[in-house]
Amino acid sequence: MKDTYILGIESSCDETSVSIVKNGREEIATVISSQIDIHKDFGGVVPEIASRHHVKNVTMVLEECMEKANMTMDQIDAIAITYGPGLIGSLLIGLETAKTLAFVFNKPLIPVHHIAGHIYANSLVKEMQFPLLAVVVSGGHTEIIEMKDHYKFKKLGGTLDDAIGECYDKVARVIGLEYPGGPKIDKLAKEGKPTYKLPVPLKDDSYNFSFSGLKSAVINLAHNEEQRGNPIREADLATSFQTVAIEAITTKVRKAIEDKGIKNVILAGGVAANQGLREAMTNLTTEMGVDFTVPPMKYCTDNATMIAAAGYYAYLDGRRADMNLNSQSQTELK
Ligand code: KG4
């Protein structure tokens, strides 16, 4: 069978990225331009600034990727683009770039949902086995999705309020750590003990999550300790928080594996980089005799490799967009 080369573009938040992937499983070349250092001073991503940097960077990132791959556009079979969800201004820059390439070089345009991208980061690691359970944990999402085949997504549950990554970043801010605080909490959590008592969120029978109560509990605890003149033991707070946050995830994953006869669990999204969560999921799946896949760190945070990989399976599924495709800041995975 002829090889298929998909060029993917990702610009939904603060990373401008272009990648070429062969047959959905083999990375040929990827370039990522991150704006973390620019947004750090503001304690989070400033949408308007992010859009401007995407405009400034996207052509360079594209050219660099083509050069790295040593390929020309006529060797590319289709253009995959993140159409949503994300920051609307940021998304539009990638979308217009993708549309221009598709139009000028007469290539099919493949719409890719950002979460499908995070999920398919795993196909770069290992062939997916179905029925599969995708545990999506990122700055904007906390969802568990059942897949009976490629590109057949069924959301079992999700967060009722904050996403887990958002919660990590807020807790980090309470401790005085710089944005993005998630990785810093993860590191700190290795040094502490779970001595602070925090509530385990949403212990119910659903597949849903809730993180706003946990976030408030950490804020209140820090505030009360400050009022009493007790210095916060930062590492202990990080460990206490991480223990409860991970337990909230693994409890629901265990239930889904039992209920749905899952063969393969995959972890996806920025928080999949979390060492504590990776360990807890490895232990859980080993205990339950289920295959577990997690992308290497570089595929966990936003990148276009995952978009090109997902784009390949979307392409096989017959998904195409035309020049009317628009970016969507909020959109369900389907
Ligand atoms: O997937 P991503 O790059 O962007 C979204 O689509 O949201 O995820 C970013 C999120 C941030 O909240 C960041 O703090 C979190 O992932 N994150 C982590 C770790 N690495 C990144 N959270 C906890 N532990 C980590 N090691």
Ligand code: ZN
């Ligand atoms: Zn993401």
